[in-house]
Amino acid sequence: MDPEQARRTLETERERGLRAIAEAASLEELERARVAFLGRRSPWSEVQRSLGSLSPEARRELGRLANEVKAALDDALAARRAELEARAEDELLRSDRVDVTLPGRRPRPGSFHPLTIVQEEIVAIFTRMGYRVAEGPEIEDDWHNFEALNIPPDHPARTMKDSLYIDVPGLLLRTETSAVQIRTMEQQGPPVYVVAPGRVYRREAVDATHGSVFHQVEGLAVDEGISFSDLKGTLEAFARALFGPERRVRLNPDYFPFVEPGAQVAVSCFLCDGVGCRVCGNGWIELLGAGMVHPKVLENCGYDAERYTGFAFGMGVERVAMVRYGVNDLRLFYDGDVRFLERFEGAA
Numbered sequence: 001m002d003p004e005q006a007r008r009t010l011e012t013e014r015e016r017g018l019r020a021i022a023e024a025a026s027l028e029e030l031e032r033a034r035v036a037f038l039g040r041r042s043p044w045s046e047v048q049r050s051l052g053s054l055s056p057e058a059r060r061e062l063g064r065l066a067n068e069v070k071a072a073l074d075d076a077l078a079a080r081r082a083e084l085e086a087r088a089e090d091e092l093l094r095s096d097r098v099d100v101t102l103p104g105r106r107p108r109p110g111s112f113h114p115l116t117i118v119q120e121e122i123v124a125i126f127t128r129m130g131y132r133v134a135e136g137p138e139i140e141d142d143w144h145n146f147e148a149l150n151i152p153p154d155h156p157a158r159t160m161k162d163s164l165y166i167d168v169p170g171l172l173l174r175t176e177t178s179a180v181q182i183r184t185m186e187q188q189g190p191p192v193y194v195v196a197p198g199r200v201y202r203r204e205a206v207d208a209t210h211g212s213v214f215h216q217v218e219g220l221a222v223d224e225g226i227s228f229s230d231l232k233g234t235l236e237a238f239a240r241a242l243f244g245p246e247r248r249v250r251l252n253p254d255y256f257p258f259v260e261p262g263a264q265v266a267v268s269c270f271l272c273d274g275v276g277c278r279v280c281g282n283g284w285i286e287l288l289g290a291g292m293v294h295p296k297v298l299e300n301c302g303y304d305a306e307r308y309t310g311f312a313f314g315m316g317v318e319r320v321a322m323v324r325y326g327v328n329d330l331r332l333f334y335d336g337d338v339r340f341l342e343r344f345e346g347a348a
């Protein structure tokens with residue numbers, strides 16, 4: 001290659017190379033330009049290789065020019081690479097953009113069912129007094145549900161009309177949590193202080209105040225020297241914890257086969273304080289059944305009825321929840337309507 005031709009080649013290559021680099025639209029195109037203009041097979045490399053055959057003077061001059069051209073192309077390559085890289089990053093950022101000003105999607109947290117809230121509150125009042133939680137099966141046998149509770153064979157509760165029997169003879173869906181009294185005393189000796197929350201079943205037409213499935217909390221205390229005044233004091237403490245410190249408790253005689261004496265317990269209304277209003281009617285809210293554990297029940301469980309006495313009580317959770325939340329139809333608790341259930345968010 002003669003020096004003049006080499007010089008022209010270098011000049012042309014510089015010009016074409018700079019243009020190609022400027023026009024490269026992607027990093028791939030840029031790399032192709034680098035190979036084309038500075039790679040081993042590029043005209044620039046060819047000139048470089050031919051320098052050895054030139055005169056020292058021409059070699060020096062063309063060597064300098066070749067270096068100049070390479071430096072110019074290298075600079076242009078680096079600058080264009082930086083540009084293309086920045087652009088690629090911009091594009092990535094744009095396509096990945098998150099609009100942080102959009103309102104967030106609020107998760108809708110679940111909440112406890114009002115019956116759960118009330119049941120736990122009732123149970124907690126008693127566990128704070130030292131009671132323990134006891135449980136029993138929802139499918140009960142005749143002994144625990146009736147016989148041991150001193151419910152005689154001809155008692156109306158035993159008929160198909162009032163109880164829900166299952167196909168296995170002698171088994172039924174428990175009609176009251178009082179069955180857990182028996183199970184507890186069979187399992188342990190005195191003293192006993194338990195509360196038993198749970199579901200119970202009755203063959204009853206469903207309406208605003210009745211259901212065939214509902215919940216009760218049972219209480220049982222058996223010890224030496226327990227008297228009726230202990231029962232009353234306990235229920236008073238309970239009523240005040242649940243409905244406020246001003247509450248009074250009223251006991252009227254009532255009959256349950258497994259207690260003697262037995263009482264129907266009412267609490268002075270927390271809204272009108274006993275005057276009478278739309279929640280209570282006559283100033284009193286009937287809340288539970290209670291009484292002194294019948295000696296026969298103690299004996300049925302192997303307890304010495306001469307030495308030990310006790311009291312028992314039982315209340316409906318739905319009833320407490322209706323009064324507490326001013327709900328006038330029990331069925332609302334079971335419909336699963338979110339608009340109803342939402343009102344109890346955060347109530348626990």
Ligand code: PHE
Pocket residue numbers: 175176177178218256259262288289290291312313314315
């Ligand atoms: N088990 C009774 C009912 O379901 C309530 C009760 C419990 C009464 C304990 C007295 C003692 O109505």
